[in-house]
Amino acid sequence: DQQVKQNSPSLSVQEGRISILNCDYTNSMFDYFLWYKKYPAEGPTFLISISSIKDKNEDGRFTVFLNKSAKHLSLHIVPSQPGDSAVYFCAASDSGGGADGLTFGKGTHLIIQP
Amino acid sequence: DAGVIQSPRHEVTEMGQEVTLRCKPISGHNSLFWYRQTMMRGLELLIYFNNNVPIDDSGMPEDRFSAKMPNASFSTLKIQPSEPRDSAVYFCASSFEGGGKSDTQYFGPGTRLTVL
Numbered sequence: 001d002q003q004v005k006q007n008s009p010s011l012s013v014q015e016g017r018i019s020i021l022n023c024d025y026t027n028s029m030f031d032y033f034l035w036y037k038k039y040p041a042e043g044p045t046f047l048i049s050i051s052s053i054k055d056k057n058e059d060g061r062f063t064v065f066l067n068k069s070a071k072h073l074s075l076h077i078v079p080s081q082p083g084d085s086a087v088y089f090c091a092a093s094d095s096g097g098g099a100d101g102l103t104f105g106k107g108t109h110l111i112i113q114p
Numbered sequence: 115d116a117g118v119i120q121s122p123r124h125e126v127t128e129m130g131q132e133v134t135l136r137c138k139p140i141s142g143h144n145s146l147f148w149y150r151q152t153m154m155r156g157l158e159l160l161i162y163f164n165n166n167v168p169i170d171d172s173g174m175p176e177d178r179f180s181a182k183m184p185n186a187s188f189s190t191l192k193i194q195p196s197e198p199r200d201s202a203v204y205f206c207a208s209s210f211e212g213g214g215k216s217d218t219q220y221f222g223p224g225t226r227l228t229v230l
Contacts, residue, residue: 034218042223042224043118043205043207043221043223044157044205044221045221046218049218100162100170101159101162101170102159102219103159104149104156104157104158105156106156107156107157
């Protein structure tokens with residue numbers, strides 16, 4: 001039973017355009033959400049996060065939107081750059097602010113085409 | 115500032131052998147996590163420690179797996195005996211609880227384990 005789902009295994013976007021990566025979750029206890037980026041042969045790298053008390057968080061070219069009623073979040077990258085090509089993982093936690101293990105989606109492979 | 119350090123980066127062993135994976139968390143972090151990544155199941159939490167104490171080991175697949183954290187700067191994940199289905203990439207991550215940015219975990223580069 002997958003509690004965090006990324007239904008698009010891959011996504012191809014032209015350089016300079018917007019990339020939108022989607023994530024759905026089923027556990028209503030999740031209250032903190034994160035996006036990680038992973039290059040081959042490296043560990044996941046933290047990108048951006050959002051608490052359930054917010055519906056948007058922005059950091060430079062990256063914006064995460066949270067729709068709690070739909071149990072859906074998305075990561076927007078604009079403009080997309082070749083270095084953004086990587087696998088993006090959505091992750092969630094129900095720790096209420098404390099340390100806890102993360103539940104990950106299976107990832108979306110983003111390919112930025114020149 | 116050094117990130118999470120894992121060793122070895124690659125391990126190839128034969129079925130039945132004991133395998134020990136090592137992790138050094140980021141200095142000052144008080145939570146440590148072990149994850150496993152496979153094609154079928156993606157990234158799964160195996161176990162995590164807080165202040166060197168195991169908090170949740172419900173993700174450990176079976177008794178062949180064990181993890182220890184003897185001090186704040188070192189943890190091991192041991193598989194004995196190893197089986198081919200244990201082949202995966204094992205990641206260690208650490209975080210600091212209480213710093214206002216909890217749940218932001220920092221990952222090591224992973225250990226790619228192949229059991230023949």
